[in-house]
Amino acid sequence: MFEELLREWDGELVAVRYDAPARTWMLVCVHSTVLGPGAGGTRMNVYATPHDALRDGLRLASAMTSKNAAAGLPLGGGKAVLAVPSIPTGQARRELFLRYGDLVESLHGTYWTACDMNTTPRDMDVIGGRCRSVFGKTAEAGGSGSSAFSTADGVFHGICAAVAHAFGSPSLEGRSVLIQGVGAVGRPLAEHLAREGSRLILTDVDEVRAKEAASELGGEVVAPEEAVATACDVFSPCATGGVLSAETIPRLRCRIVAGAANNQLAEPRDAELLHERGILYAPDYVVNAGGIIHLASLELLGEDEAAKDARVRAIADTLTRVFEIAASEGISTGAAADRIVRERLAAGR
Ligand SMILES: NC(=O)c1ccc[n+]([C@@H]2O[C@H](COP(=O)([O-])OP(=O)(O)OC[C@H]3O[C@@H](n4cnc5c(N)ncnc54)[C@H](O)[C@@H]3O)[C@@H](O)[C@H]2O)c1
Known part of the structure; x- marks a missing residue:
């Protein structure tokens, strides 16, 4: 069902996992690593079909390559989609993000995740329990929070x-x-x-x-x-x-x-x-691009608020x-x- 979308896409890789316990398609789309690891948020959403979810992920990942390059960041473009049957809460949500963290970690830093639609800094904390390539954790967990x-x-x-x-x-x-x-x-x-x-x-x-x-x-x-x-x-x-x-x-x-x-x-x-x-x-x-600039400046490049603000103004x-x-x-x-x-x-x- 994914063949046509993947044939027409000019990106580098897609990692696909069906998570049976949560009946969720996990789709990690890495469009480009030319300028650095493919970076972009994880979107959790209810889609009509897994095909729609992949189309969203591929298009968003391509846009991240353009966004990160235009912003002058040492990052490539990526995006992940969790196509859920309904937005999970509580323990089920936590367990889904732990398993998702394992998937991202298995990519050995090729993809760096962050928040996107329906995912929060708290979710990033959970993912961060299993995986190192996470931006946007809460300040308590050592991240820079919402961007x-x-x-x-x-x-x-x-x-x-x-x-x-x-x-x-x-x-x-x-x-x-x-x-x-x-x-x-x-x-x-x-x-x-x-x-x-x-x-x-x-x-x-x-x-x-x-x-x-x-x-x-x-x-x-x-x-x-x-x-x-x-x-x-x-x-x-x-x-x-x-x-x-x-x-x-x-x-x-x-x-x-x-x-x-x-x-x-x-x-x-x-x-x-x-x-x-x-x-x-x-x-x-x-x-x-202000959001990804915030994350890259503060968390990847170790810059201070003033340097981050200057990068945002440079937009x-x-x-x-x-x-x-x-x-x-x-x-x-x-x-x-x-x-x-x-x-x-x-x-x-
Ligand atoms: N949050 C970020 O840092 C960030 C970074 C880059 C891009 N974006 C993009 O910017 C947009 C907004 O992000 P956000 O974090 O503010 O999301 P959000 O969910 O906090 O806010 C979106 C708002 O739009 C409203 N809305 C939804 N559909 C609408 C419609 N058809 N007409 C009018 N209002 C509608 C919602 O009720 C909500 O109040 C999204 O497309 C997101 O992908 C966000």
């Missing part, structure tokens, strides 16, 4: 760079920013933007969450189904992937797209559609370079970012 604040910081600096490029000034005063998803990243991003005087427009499928944030920070709430077509200066996808597609791009009423969500483009060619519409797209893997410089290449050569920002990645990988070979 969502750094992701939000990076998106904030990326939005500043995009606003500077599009409007000639990095000031966010009065700029309207629509944040889709006010979760672990979207909420601190909203706080940052509010401090800079942006006009917030918030949406979340959890209506209470959106309303609370809007009343605490100031701002308006729009219904999730209205978000794409709401007029704003910056549309910031911070919820799910696949938001930018042939169906949604013609409806966008923004000048900039810059957000945290992974794999925002439904298809790579959607970067060209954004370009044709004159919408400045901050490639997702460039602008949302703005990388993006500015992407925008300049795209503008001078008349290509999409997606194509410009992909070229920077190809150059870094070629230099690392």
Whole structure:
């Protein structure tokens, strides 16, 4: 059932294990180790089929290669998916992560894991009981905890760079920013933007969450189904992937797209559609690298907070370079970012 996906993938390896006690497919996808061990989070999710889970893992692992290369980190790209029948809790969850830790350890450091959707620093502590290649454990267990604040910081600096490029000034005063998803990243991003005087427009499928944030920070709430077509200066996808597609791009009423969500483009060619519409797209893997920068800087490179913050701020410089290449050569920002990645990988070979 996996043949076609694996035949078309250009990555290095996939480790597959069916965990019978938890009826869970464990899929560790290592896309590239050219610049270092394949690093990326472990996503736990309920998928319709194992095929869907593998497709998600392969695509996310490829994006991690691009993200880590664009961020200038000594890391390759990887991602793991635990395709569970339902999200486990308590002892069953702990035992699943111990067995998963054994699988990751058996790869001898080829893959480094971290948190992702539905996995937490506490889960990383459990995995770390069996395996050495784990980022993002809790501070008590010797890790640097959640990296969502750094992701939000990076998106904030990326939005500043995009606003500077599009409007000639990095000031966010009065700029309207629509944040889709006010979760672990979207909420601190909203706080940052509010401090800079942006006009917030918030949406979340959890209506209470959106309303609370809007009343605490100031701002308006729009219904999730209205978000794409709401007029704003910056549309910031911070919820799910696949938001930018042939169906949604013609409806966008923004000048900039810059957000945290992974794999925002439904298809790579959607970067060209954004370009044709004159919408400045901050490639997702460039602008949302703050989380992995946090983990690599503090835990792998042994840097301090100030050095980590400087690396996160440098996301703005990388993006500015992407925008300049795209503008001078008349290509999409997606194509410009992909070229920077190809150059870094070629230099690392
Ligand atoms: N946490 C990180 O450090 C990090 C790093 C890189 C990328 N990302 C990506 O950024 C995105 C957000 O991550 P997070 O950690 O904030 O997740 P989260 O689960 O904490 O928050 C996501 C929020 O989006 C809402 N949401 C889900 N579907 C929605 C929809 N269709 N419309 C509006 N709201 C919706 C959820 O209710 C939730 O409030 C994800 O795509 C994640 O993969 C996160």
